[in-house]
Amino acid sequence: MKALIQVVSITLLLLLTPVSQAIITGELIMIRSEKAFPEAMRTLQDAIRSQGYVMMGVQPVDERLSKRGFKTDKYRIVFFGKTEQNKHLSDLYPELVPYLPLKIVIYAEADETLLVTADPAAFIDLYPHPGLRNVFRQWHEDMLRIMKTVQAE
Amino acid sequence: MPVAVLFLVSLSACADRGEQLYTDNCATCHGHRGVGGVGIPIGLKSFLEQTPDEYLHRTIRVGRPGRIMPSFYRLSEDEISAIIKHIRSWKKTDIPQWQGQRIRADAAKGQQVYEKHCQSCHGKDGKGGKGTGKMFSRPRDLPIVPPALNNQGFLNSVSDQMLRNIIKHGREQTPMPSASELKLSDTDIDNLVAYIRSFQITLVTGEKILDESPILIYDSRHSYAETISNIKKAVLKQNYQLVKAHSLDHGLVPAGAKSQTETMVYFCNYDVIYDALAIDPRIGMFLPCRITVTQNNGRVQAMSINPKRLSQLFNNDELDQACERMHETYSVILKEATQ
Numbered sequence: 241m242k243a244l245i246q247v248v249s250i251t252l253l254l255l256l257t258p259v260s261q262a263i264i265t266g267e268l269i270m271i272r273s274e275k276a277f278p279e280a281m282r283t284l285q286d287a288i289r290s291q292g293y294v295m296m297g298v299q300p301v302d303e304r305l306s307k308r309g310f311k312t313d314k315y316r317i318v319f320f321g322k323t324e325q326n327k328h329l330s331d332l333y334p335e336l337v338p339y340l341p342l343k344i345v346i347y348a349e350a351d352e353t354l355l356v357t358a359d360p361a362a363f364i365d366l367y368p369h370p371g372l373r374n375v376f377r378q379w380h381e382d383m384l385r386i387m388k389t390v391q392a393e
Numbered sequence: 394m395p396v397a398v399l400f401l402v403s404l405s406a407c408a409d410r411g412e413q414l415y416t417d418n419c420a421t422c423h424g425h426r427g428v429g430g431v432g433i434p435i436g437l438k439s440f441l442e443q444t445p446d447e448y449l450h451r452t453i454r455v456g457r458p459g460r461i462m463p464s465f466y467r468l469s470e471d472e473i474s475a476i477i478k479h480i481r482s483w484k485k486t487d488i489p490q491w492q493g494q495r496i497r498a499d500a501a502k503g504q505q506v507y508e509k510h511c512q513s514c515h516g517k518d519g520k521g522g523k524g525t526g527k528m529f530s531r532p533r534d535l536p537i538v539p540p541a542l543n544n545q546g547f548l549n550s551v552s553d554q555m556l557r558n559i560i561k562h563g564r565e566q567t568p569m570p571s572a573s574e575l576k577l578s579d580t581d582i583d584n585l586v587a588y589i590r591s592f593q594i595t596l597v598t599g600e601k602i603l604d605e606s607p608i609l610i611y612d613s614r615h616s617y618a619e620t621i622s623n624i625k626k627a628v629l630k631q632n633y634q635l636v637k638a639h640s641l642d643h644g645l646v647p648a649g650a651k652s653q654t655e656t657m658v659y660f661c662n663y664d665v666i667y668d669a670l671a672i673d674p675r676i677g678m679f680l681p682c683r684i685t686v687t688q689n690n691g692r693v694q695a696m697s698i699n700p701k702r703l704s705q706l707f708n709n710d711e712l713d714q715a716c717e718r719m720h721e722t723y724s725v726i727l728k729e730a731t732q
Binding site: 267268270271272274296299301304305308310312315317323326327330334335337338339340341343345347349352354356357358362366367391 | 416420421422424425430607608610641642643655657661663666667670674675677678680681683685687689694696697698702703705706707
């Protein structure tokens with residue numbers, strides 16, 4: 241009887257433990273990180289690499305705006321991809337190229353950092369090719385892991 | 394004893410669930426503990442004192458169409474309740490329990506009051522202030538963007554009694570004054586509520602229909618090299634600066650191994666970017682401005698994202714207007730370069 245109660249209690253505990261959800265509005269994935277921008281940026285790039293992607297570049301929007309006299313805080317766009325996958329996709333589905341490579345927008349808001357990206361799962365409706373469905377699903381999972389890594393305390 | 398401990402832990406897990414749901418769905422815009430950001434500061438004591446749970450529930454459910462706050466139609470009733478419970482945990486306040494009676498008053502007279510006292514912040518016909526809340530450290534005129542009172546999500550969430558209360562008492566720690574500061578009578582307040590309520594029409598909620606095509610694409614009558622050259626000329630004619638041109642695999646493969654069948658032409662206008670960021674700080678998703686030229690079995694095409702399609706992800710009417718203009722710019726460039 242005691243063992244049964246313990247099993248039921250543990251089961252209840254597992255059921256009630258919050259499972260971290262995706263931060264998805266339906267089409268965008270957005271997070272707020274309590275990390276300051278420099279640390280969030282480092283964490284983001286590490287998280288991207290840990291998912292097997294190569295960093296393809298960073299667009300320093302803030303630097304270019306500042307050079308032209310605009311007042312702005314840190315604002316960057318991080319591009320990443322997988323060499324073979326990009327080649328394969330651009331050869332077979334050239335109409336997908338305008339949305340490649342993958343990117344995440346990262347910007348400071350005071351001493352916190354915001355990140356936003358398009359949810360790759362939304363691409364399934366944009367590009368209803370059967371051959372792309374699994375690609376978009378994998379990107380969706382990878383994006384969630386990357387974003388949650390930056391969000392984590 | 395172990396069961397009691399597990400019970401307490403599971404209760405804690407419920408509370409944590411609300412916090413996690415808030416973090417995942419709300420904190421990006423409203424900030425941790427509701428300090429505000431792109432979204433309003435819902436952690437203000439004055440906000441929580443004036444806001445019944447029904448308003449919070451409806452707001453989460455229907456969002457603010459065209460004003461960034463999405464409809465969280467995917468959240469269950471339990472999840473919304475958990476979020477509300479978490480929001481309430483920030484400050485100990487009484488939760489208003491107003492009845493839902495409509496206030497019958499003179500909307501025409503309310504319009505006169507509105508135009509005299511409210512329009513300067515809340516905009517003509519209740520369309521709200523421009524731009525988003527925080528704009529990543531750039532100075533802004535007001536600590537909170539005045540809400541759009543004609544927004545159907547707002548009108549389908551707020552009761553007349555709540556409206557009355559806010560107008561009567563104002564909202565501390567925001568620029569919203571009280572009725573006594575504006576020397577409004579109770580009749581003025583009721584008329585104002587009737588006027589605001591007159592904006593309401595039927596609200597359709599749920600999953601959005603995203604109907605624009607994802608890309609703009611044109612077949613070119615010219616060769617691959619000519620099309621690339623034409624793109625560059627057309628970009629300059631539209632007052633954009635050329636930034637660079639390279640293939641998708643740039644940065645991934647050695648120079649000699651790069652694709653010979655696609656070239657991306659990048660361009661920029663920093664005034665346009667700066668103005669766009671004031672509308673919505675998330676517009677980096679549209680950047681960089683870029684047109685791709687491809688050649689495949691003798692067929693040359695030029696293509697770009699469709700800004701109108703991407704804009705549909707943002708639920709921001711102001712951004713939609715800017716994207717209409719961007720769509721036009723891209724279309725002009727593409728047509729000139731390919732025809």
